[in-house]
Amino acid sequence: MKVSYRWVRDVAPGIGLTATGAIERLARRGAPVEEVVDLAEGLGDVVIGRVLEARPHPNADRLTLCRVVGPGGEVPVVCGAPDVREGACYPFAPVGAVLPGGFTIGRRKIRGEYSEGMLCSERELGLGEDHAGIMLLEGRYEPGDPFAMAVGLDDLRFDVEVTPNRGDLLSHVGIARELHPEGQGGIVLPSLPGMTSEPALSFARGSSESGSDGCRIMIEDPALCSRYLGVVVRGVTVGSSPRWLADRLRAAGARPVNNVVDATNYVMLELGQPLHAFDLARLAGGTIVVGRARPGESLVTLDGEERPLTPEMLMIRDAKRPVAVAGVMGGGDSEVSERTVDILLECALFEPRRVRATRRALGMSTDASYRFERGVDPATMETAVTRAASLILAVAGGAPAGEVIDVHPAPWRAPTVTLRPSRVRHVLGVDFTPHAIAGLLSPLGYEVVERGRDALEVVVPGHRSYDTLREVDLIEEVARTHGYDAFPETMSPWRPGTVPDHPLFRLEDALRAELAADGISEAQTPAMGPARHGDVPLRNPMSRDESHLRRDLLPGLLKHVERNTARGVRDVRLFEIGTAFAPVAGGPPHESSRVAAVLTGRRTPPHWSGRGEPFDVYDVSRVLGLVAAEAHPGARVAPAGTEAVPHPYLPGRCYELVTGAGKVVGWGGEVTPSAVDVPPWVGAVVGAEVVLPEDPRPKPGVTARDLPDQPASERDLAFLVPPDVAAGDVLGAARKGGGKLLEAVEVFDLYLGDDLPSGMRSLALRLRFRARGRTLTDREVDGACRRVLWKVKEKTGVEPRT
């Protein structure tokens, strides 16, 4: 809501706050000022100039040579406008002045004549779009006076952030009510220039229909329009508004249109009541019917758009057709124009939800619909219609014809709410006496009456009758007007809650710590991706790149590998913890928490002592193991075989993570080169992804084992392993063969060399034997080694290397 601070002060004399004070108070009342615009900004050098003489430039057809009186006496000025009036005043920028936009005025010679200053157009001053001519100042001005002050531009425009519940703040009176020490009591609507005493209007009332002066108004749907006031004004002269009115509207950020429309907008900005003026001659039968659109109808609104209508929409109709979308926008055909002589001024109250539904269906929002959606004060309508009529008379002439037609199906009654001071304390934690409560609420327009012990009857004013209809709403008003700052900050004892800390958070924390410690950095990517990354489409996506919910995390991370390498970063180690989505027929998608990681580049930072080896699948195996230890205790990392390897892993370079119960909960391996678009200098990209349990059990605690008190015996054995035998099978057989005495097996070398038969690998194992409570003899260890060799031979056919 844009407000002119000068206007706010005009409707509530005695606000007595500086602009800074007003901004501060508005913030404390829940309506912070987001932006302050100094309307005189950049106009400090501009003064009033009077043209003493204007004659055609001797050497140019389109230029005028003037003599202008400014602050320093008379100067010659060459002006581009052809119709400079002698004796009139204009904004004048003397030599040395800097205009908005930074243009500096200098002494110049134009076609042989000196020009010492410039007469300015609205556009040059940043005041409007009009640059056709220079800005004629009508009225009495003193040459040399500062321009901004003289024309009332020494004003500030506040852009006030109004929350959706505060329709009452969408007017200058509403803002003034929060600022004046007496609130509502401080509001005094000023008499406006040209306004004689308010016209004595009488009201022709009816409950569903009424008329006057040959004009009839009918409400078909009283649930959607609870009151309609119409005034006929005959004999208006439509033209541009007087300066003060145009300036006022501009100061509040509105665009002047013509005197009649400007008068309705003025009253809307002042009181918050949207108004509309119809060209009476264009209303068939001089009739207004407030009712639904008929099937198949359409209306060209005054923005020139043809709007298809549906019977859900409330319209203003004449005897034949719709002429306005009720509470949203008038029709182009019945718009007030220069040819208009008689008008019908509408001041109505439309149902907020229907206005909202209609304007959403039409895909538009207007100043009127914005206010109706948030609730327009039913108690101000008569004031608004009277004030608008008298303002129209003042600026456009004419005379009211007949009575105000007032169709009012059910008279508005102010709601009452019971407020218990004990409940105020219960919610706010501070005692308020009935007297104190009344002192806080009355200035806002509430009437507070004591009705027995612990019961106040509060009569809600019209401007708050949409928002404060419950006891708790009034409690908020008490807190707000008391001031949040005034409440103490005393901590009270608290009880622990009944909700256990969700174990998935603890698991995620542990995974973050583990993976970061392993050298991998946490990434965050959006859950939305292109269609190929997901099976759950969004109905209203922002773009095709983010049209589906991801089925896995890894593709998103691979995209970030691409981004990093595209920027020349070759060592990329990222992990992410997030949600993946799978479609479920007829229901919300299934969500699973995942952890995924990608690694590419060197395993260690570059160092002169050795070249960094690239990451490979054995790193994936480690990462899967790390994750398994936290998320799936007891799960094992196993080769996934070569068939049915999931995208994007390379067959034969893929692991799966298998739980004790045999369920596959994760995958990892080398990423197929076609699945990640990286420059050729990037080596292998490896990755993994694990589904986290929905309700993870706490990690089992550690039971410490005693340290052995006997020495161990170690033996090294090497095996010649043919290509069709898995090293893991050799290791497994060795473990079996070693039996209870075999404490550990370590692969300490893997050799592939030309001196070995083709495809053969030499696998060197270090076996550690130990027995509890006694030292093993050499014979026992030799025997165990023989059993190892025998078992390996039996299970895999592999022979020791000799």
Added chain:
Amino acid sequence: MIEDLRRLEREALAAIAAAAGLDELEQVRVRYLGRREGRISAVLRRLGRLSPEERPAVGAAANRAKTAVAEALKNRLAELEAVAAPDRDGVDLTLPARGRWRGTIHPVSRVIDDIWAIFRSLGFTRARGPEVDTEWYNFVALNTPLDHPAADEQDTLYLGPGLLLRSHTSPVQIRTMEQYPPPIRIIAPGMVYRRDTYDATHTPAFAQIEGLVVDEGVTFVDLKATLAEFARRFWGPGTRVRFRPSFFPFTEPSAEVDVKRVIVREDGADEETDWIEIMGAGMVDPAVLDNVGYDSERYTGWAFGMGPARVALLRHGVRDLRLFYENDMRFLGQFR
């Protein structure tokens, strides 16, 4: 004599500073502090010959000079040793250290961790809910009718009729209260989604933290006290906290919470920042409690919601939110 000592000390300190190697430094030491030829040592040796009146003053000056020179020698020795040339085994301590990759936890996660640590100490636990939710949980149960302008504030991503990506973490309030009886004392961190285009302060997916307290006798004073305590623990004891009236459909009274932090300037002086909006909060609207079957006459509560990415932005002086989601290793690597 004392003059001489001062001159000697100056000379010695200059020579020490100029010494380019260990050998040269040793020569300096011998020249000034050597037992036989040391020039300062010589003065000390001659003390016995001075008159008893002169002796204490000169003695003190000589000892001071000796201490100062010895100290300077020690420091210079340490410096020279640090840049010593490779020894016989080729070990050269001036070569770069051997590195290890260090992973980092995302700055937004770290903010969430720090917020959690504070609320944990205030007796809170963590709750979670689905990211795809229904209009009931995201709006209606939270006292936000779909045909009310308040529903406009968040442009929501939909999956299908009534099914959406949650636009805030507040649905967790409803889900938690449906599942557990009061008292409730939770925070709920999680991802939320809006139909926003990417710019310096918006991303369509971002983290949020919800907080909810419900019990008998919980008041607006508790809300203020707890959140102010949180703010002072998070941003430091000098932090000022301001509560301003605002509007959220699911709280009443509602507040915006602003903080004014104290930061240490480069010259060491304290400086207060501007007020910065950090969270929305308020007393739980009784309609919300009614919607989950709580007795709203008996129980009251308060709730808050904040954006940890915004907090991370302020904390690290990051100008553009998008940096947090580009996942550039060079950016992430800074957050150790």
